Amino acid sequence: xxxxxxxxxxxxxxxxxxxxxxxxxxxxxxxxxxxxxxxxxxxxxxxxxxxxxxxxxxxxxxxxxxxxxxxxxxxxxxxxxxxxxxxxxxxxxxxxxxxxxxxxxxxxxxxxxxxxxxxxxxxxxxxxxxxxxxxxxxxxxxxxxxxxxxxxxxxxxxxxxxxxxxxxxxxxxxxxxxxxxxxxxxxxxxxxxxxxxxxxxxxxxxxxxxxxxxxxxxxxxxxxxxxxxxxxxxxxxxxxxxxxxxxxxxxxxxxxxxxxxxxxxxxxxxxxxxxxxxxxxxxxxxxxxxxxxxxxxxxxxxxxxxxxxxxxxxxxxxxxxxxxxxxxxxxxxxxxxxxxxx
Amino acid sequence: xxxxxxxxxxxxxxxxxxxxxxxxxxxxxxxxxxxxxxxxxxxxxxxxxxxxxxxxxxxxxxxxxxxxxxxxxxxxxxxxxxxxxxxxxxxxxxxxxxxxxxxxxxxxxxxxxxxxxxxxxxxxxxxxxxxxxxxxxxxxxxxxxxxxxxxxxxxxxxxxxxxxxxxxxxxxxxxxxxxxxxxxxxxxxxxxxxxxxxxxxxxxxxxxxxxxxxxxxxxxxxxxxxxxxxxxxxxxxxxxxxxxxxxxxxxxxxxxxxxxxxx
Numbered sequence: 001x002x003x004x005x006x007x008x009x010x011x012x013x014x015x016x017x018x019x020x021x022x023x024x025x026x027x028x029x030x031x032x033x034x035x036x037x038x039x040x041x042x043x044x045x046x047x048x049x050x051x052x053x054x055x056x057x058x059x060x061x062x063x064x065x066x067x068x069x070x071x072x073x074x075x076x077x078x079x080x081x082x083x084x085x086x087x088x089x090x091x092x093x094x095x096x097x098x099x100x101x102x103x104x105x106x107x108x109x110x111x112x113x114x115x116x117x118x119x120x121x122x123x124x125x126x127x128x129x130x131x132x133x134x135x136x137x138x139x140x141x142x143x144x145x146x147x148x149x150x151x152x153x154x155x156x157x158x159x160x161x162x163x164x165x166x167x168x169x170x171x172x173x174x175x176x177x178x179x180x181x182x183x184x185x186x187x188x189x190x191x192x193x194x195x196x197x198x199x200x201x202x203x204x205x206x207x208x209x210x211x212x213x214x215x216x217x218x219x220x221x222x223x224x225x226x227x228x229x230x231x232x233x234x235x236x237x238x239x240x241x242x243x244x245x246x247x248x249x250x251x252x253x254x255x256x257x258x259x260x261x262x263x264x265x266x267x268x269x270x271x272x273x274x275x276x277x278x279x280x281x282x283x284x285x286x287x288x289x290x291x292x293x294x295x296x297x298x299x300x301x302x303x304x305x306x307x308x309x310x311x312x313x314x315x316x317x318x319x320x321x322x323x324x325x326x327x328x329x330x331x332x333x334x335x336x337x338x339x340x341x342x
Numbered sequence: 343x344x345x346x347x348x349x350x351x352x353x354x355x356x357x358x359x360x361x362x363x364x365x366x367x368x369x370x371x372x373x374x375x376x377x378x379x380x381x382x383x384x385x386x387x388x389x390x391x392x393x394x395x396x397x398x399x400x401x402x403x404x405x406x407x408x409x410x411x412x413x414x415x416x417x418x419x420x421x422x423x424x425x426x427x428x429x430x431x432x433x434x435x436x437x438x439x440x441x442x443x444x445x446x447x448x449x450x451x452x453x454x455x456x457x458x459x460x461x462x463x464x465x466x467x468x469x470x471x472x473x474x475x476x477x478x479x480x481x482x483x484x485x486x487x488x489x490x491x492x493x494x495x496x497x498x499x500x501x502x503x504x505x506x507x508x509x510x511x512x513x514x515x516x517x518x519x520x521x522x523x524x525x526x527x528x529x530x531x532x533x534x535x536x537x538x539x540x541x542x543x544x545x546x547x548x549x550x551x552x553x554x555x556x557x558x559x560x561x562x563x564x565x566x567x568x569x570x571x572x573x574x575x576x577x578x579x580x581x582x583x584x585x586x587x588x589x590x591x592x593x594x595x596x597x598x599x600x601x602x603x604x605x
Contacts, residue, residue: 085440221462225455227441231404236455236508237428281488283443286462 007280007287014294018067021301025066026059028305030313058195061202063301065194065261068209070268070300071293072258074276075216076251077269078292082223082285083247084157090270091255094156094248095139095163100259101190102167103135104128108186109174125196128189132260139163140252147248153230191317192263194304205261212254216289219247223285267323271330272296278333299326350416351511351544352378352401357410359393359400369408370396376563376572378546380511383538384572385555386548388565389588394548397565398516401546402433415511428456432508434501434515442489446500449489450476453507475506478540479533495526502533506541513537515547519554527551531558552584553601575600 027038033051041055076091084093092098107127142163147156175183197205222243225233234240258265276291277283300322307321358372370393378384388394399405401412403419412419414430422430432453444452453475454468464472476482479499489497498518505513515534519527531551535558538545546563549555555562556575563572564583571583578584584595584602593602 082441218460221455221458221460224462225452227439227444228449228452229435229437229440231402231435231437232433232439234404234424235402235428235431235433236452237425238455239424277443281443282445282448283441284448 018294018298021298022063025063025301025305028308029059061197061199062195064202065197066300066304067297068205069258069262069265070296072209072254073269074272074292074296076255078273078288079216079247079251081273082226084153091251093160094143095160096136096252096255097259097264098164098167099135099139100132101264102170103131104189105171105174105186107131109178109182129260133256136256136259189263192265192319194262194318197261205257208253208257212250215246215250220285220289227283265319265322267326268296271326274330349379350377351380353413355411357412358408359396360408362408367408374570378544380544381538381542382544382560383535384546384561385559386563387552387555392565394565395516398514398548402514403427425456430510431512432505432510434505434518436516436520444489446484446487449500450503450507453504472507475503478506479503494521498530512544517549518547519549519551528554556600
């Protein structure tokens with residue numbers, strides 16, 4: 001007799017939906033490409049060279065980015081909500097996006113202020129990625145230093161929010177001294193973007209992301225015992241300090257790279273874990289982690305498909321779409337269930 | 343003499359408990375010496391604020407002793423690792439669960455964590471122990487319920503089952519009867535008595551139900567301002583220990599009935 005509920009059917013369904021969304025996402029865009037050519041370029045039987053290039057160099061990397069971003073943010077949100085015992089926590093509560101924003105703001109907006117040093121690097125995409133990574137990494141170091149001193153997880157949460165406030169203040173000071181052009185570039189970064197990643201960039205993205213995911217999977221058992229509270233978790237043999245460190249590190253790696261490559265994408269990290277808990281009706285991380293991965297990827301692919309406005313040349317900011325599409329779904333779920341699962 | 347000592351599971355030596363900040367050391371109680379035997383049910387009683395919770399927190403290694411030592415199976419808690427401790431001592435606390443979005447089975451199964459592999463997969467042996475633990479506390483029919491659907495009394499039983507599933511020599515419960523009605527208070531303590539005799543575990547609980555504890559416990563630890571005494575309930579009554587438990591202006595201990603009366 002097996003008492004452990006398995007969710008095979010649900011998982012198979014989700015994987016099918018994910019594949020479907022992936023395919024739909026690739027087939028949509030400003031240029032319509034016949035289904036036959038899409039399959040052709042995906043599986044290497046070339047018929048039309050232009051179509052092949054559009055698919056393999058633009059749409060495929062973008063769809064993969066969407067999967068990495070959605071699943072990554074969802075998982076880091078889940079880790080943060082369990083660690084901080086707070087349903088409002090998301091991947092950015094530690095100040096990770098604040099750090100990234102600060103880094104990017106310094107590069108884009110600060111170039112006027114600091115002159116020549118940054119001026120040459122201004123337009124380069126890599127300088128933004130490096131600045132964002134460096135920014136979130138430094139904030140992470142600060143948070144880790146604080147968390148080894150402060151035993152209360154709630155305090156760390158507040159410290160993360162404080163970092164956010166400091167960043168916002170510095171950014172507004174920088175904006176005050178910046179040109180309209182620089183401001184626009186900064187704002188565009190803030191919209192978030194899934195496109196424009198080359199395969200090389202994607203490889204680096206995936207490498208760091210995968211490391212974070214491995215750490216998350218290694219934390220599953222600890223996360224489950226944390227559901228009982230810190231003292232119970234400790235009484236079950238968990239090394240609290242070490243587990244907390246690994247969880248924070250995993251989140252920072254994932255959310256940090258996502259922000260560096262795709263900009264500060266809001267909402268997904270907060271909402272996906274709730275969506276998953278409502279649908280799967282469990283807090284068991286062995287079920288939640290893969291489910292959040294799938295849900296995050298699916299939602300992000302759908303949001304991206306909508307953002308392209310099929311058939312037009314416009315692409316809406318992905319950051320707006322995630323909230324516009326996602327928020328009503330979460331509200332609807334909460335109202336329908338009349339109860340928040342946590 | 344040798345046989346006697348081998349039955350001692352938990353022992354304190356010149357233990358002093360309290361809180362330590364960088365500058366000041368606030369001792370709440372000191373010179374605590376007691377020995378708990380295998381298979382005993384022990385009640386820890388004392389007035390509010392006397393340090394019951396601090397003593398419990400020290401015994402389960404949530405906070406360090408100021409001086410002296412706690413010996414579990416003859417090994418100082420300070421040199422016992424968390425994982426070692428998890429296989430010898432399990433706890434039931436008053437603090438609320440972070441998440442109640444787990445089924446009863448899943449929650450009880452968390453008790454197997456010290457024995458499961460890196461990802462927490464349950465072996466058939468683990469599943470068997472989890473089912474047996476639920477059966478021992480009569481909650482088998484609640485197995486698939488979610489914890490947020492349970493009453494306080496049911497949840498307390500589930501937490502006890504979880505501690506049982508951890509398969510330890512000692513179970514320590516911090517005020518397991520708070521928030522429960524009279525019937526369920528008696529029910530839980532009676533259950534603990536049954537478990538200690540049936541499973542041979544040493545069960546220590548703190549409680550304000552002094553009269554129930556007197557009737558059910560093999561030994562009691564009575565904390566008063568001046569001393570901490572551990573003995574059999576009948577000896578404690580003869581020694582008149584319970585009289586010194588509270589100020590005498592409102593209630594008095596009646597030796598004949600073994601309970602407190604309003605004066």
